[in-house]
Amino acid sequence: MGRKNRFTQAQKIKACEEYLTGLKSASQIGIELGISKDSNVCGIEVLHWIKMYSVNGSDAFKERVHNATYSKEFKKQVVLEYLSGNYSIWDLKSKYNISGKSTIQGWIKKYNNHIEIKDYDPKPEVYMADTLKTTYEKRIEIVKYCLINDRDIKGTAAKYGCKYAQLYQWLRKYEINGEEALVDKRGKRKPEDELTNLEKAQRKIAQLEREKEEYRKKYELLKKAEERERW
Structure with missing residues (x-):
């Protein structure tokens, strides 16, 4: 679903017309609309609307139902x-x-940075799909496919015809409790006291690997956040 615009199409068109007809300055329009208390910020934003309006007309301010797709x-x-x-x-x-x-x-x-620029397709259908009924084996296949493909939840959901939220829950269960979490009855795990020593060791190793992966993801997110701030 597209982002909700703070100002309506009509408000932006009116702002552009007021500026182009000389009724008001860009800063004055921006302040009246409450864009910012800083007149310079207001002026820049309104002038940007005017540039868009001059190139694309009123279509520049049409609210998108879905995020734009860019090849x-x-x-x-x-x-x-x-x-x-x-x-x-x-x-x-x-x-x-x-x-x-x-x-x-x-x-x-x-x-x-020589990072591949990929196609972007928002795939809105994955948010509205029906809940997919699957077997335990199929759920594991879907989750592993998603993880192998850089945790591409939208792409995986579209490929297998499942709902985004449904796949997200499978991933979270798998990352916390492993394959056993994807069995029926809400992924109920075998009690600890019923495990063999080998099963206990395997569960502990799996848990450590998941924790390590979680720390890695958090570290990457922090790095990206710091890079965005520098921009």
Whole structure:
């Protein structure tokens, strides 16, 4: 589902018309709308709307029902236009009606770091799919496929026809309690006192591996957050 806009299409069009007809300044419009208490921030945001309006008309402010889909070819084109020095990020955002400058910044960063820029398909159908009835073996297959493919929940859900939330729950159960968590009856595990020494050792190893993977993911998230702050 697309992001909820803070201002309506009508508000943005009115703001652009007020500026273009000379009734008000960009900063004045922004302050009246409550964009920010900083007049400079208000002015920049409103001027960005005006640039989008001049390029795409009222269509620039249509609220998207779903997130936009961008092919890797399109992303590369935008990045190369930016690197040519002929366009700023704001220019490209307006030219192609891209929702946020951070989106373009992310593409540029990946390109500069030689990270593959992939196609993006929001796959909204995975959020509305019916709950999939599966066997224990099939659930394990689906979860392992998802993990092998960089924890791509949306892609895996679309491939197997299951619901996003359903697959997310399977993943969480698997990551916390292993394969046994995916059996029927809500993944009830065999009591500790009924385990053999080998089974206890296997369970402990699996738990340590999951904890290690969880720490790795948290560390990567922290690194990404720090990198975003520097941007």
